[in-house]
Amino acid sequence: MGIDKDNTIDHMLSSNLRACGHFLYYQTGGKVGQRRILLALLEHEDITQRELQDILKIRSGSLSEILAKIEEDRYIKREKSDEDKRQVKLVLTESGRNKAFQMEEDYERLVRKMFECLSKEEKERLLIILKKLVKNWGYLKTDRTFEMIAKEFRNETT
Known part of the structure; x- marks a missing residue:
């Protein structure tokens, strides 16, 4: 069975879209990285881990692993909720806020550079x-x- 020209262009489109996806994934931090988490916490201050999980649409185990690293870097801290002492809120530290703003600026520069052509x-x-x-x-x-x-x-x- 031969490949017609329309099918060939479909393959070329698929191949190029795959290359674009690969580039975007690996050059902008994958699915859920520190940047998305820090920016979500910047936008939604004092939220629980479950609320963050819902916002980012990520599995609990994956989020816990990334949060542990971010907490180790002292970008976030956990605080008991004023309204419900059983609830633990995720809060950006000052260095976490600075890191989030820096990551946002870096991402904007990256996106501009990617599409400047x-x-x-x-x-x-x-x-x-x-x-x-x-x-x-x-x-x-x-x-x-x-x-x-x-x-x-x-x-x-x-």
Whole structure:
């Protein structure tokens, strides 16, 4: 069975999107890193670990591991809630606030640098296309035919 030109461009798109995903993941700190946690705590002051877990949509064990490192670095501290002494709130220390602001600035510079090769118009067109893909892929998650094909593919590649 030969590969037609439309299929080839689909492969090229998939390959390039995969490369973009890999770059973004490894160059901007992965799924949930210190930056996301510190910025969430900056935005939502004095929240519980469970509330933070819900905001970040992360498993409890994963969050606990990262929080332990952040606490060891003295960027956060745990304090009993004034309203309910059984509740423990996560609070940014002064150095944690400074680190969060610095990480936010660094991320902004990084993002600007990543997209400086595109004009404003190219960025706007790319955003429209990416939103369209994300919307379609959201539908594909519930498409049984797609799920069967994807499951078969995953089994073949493992």
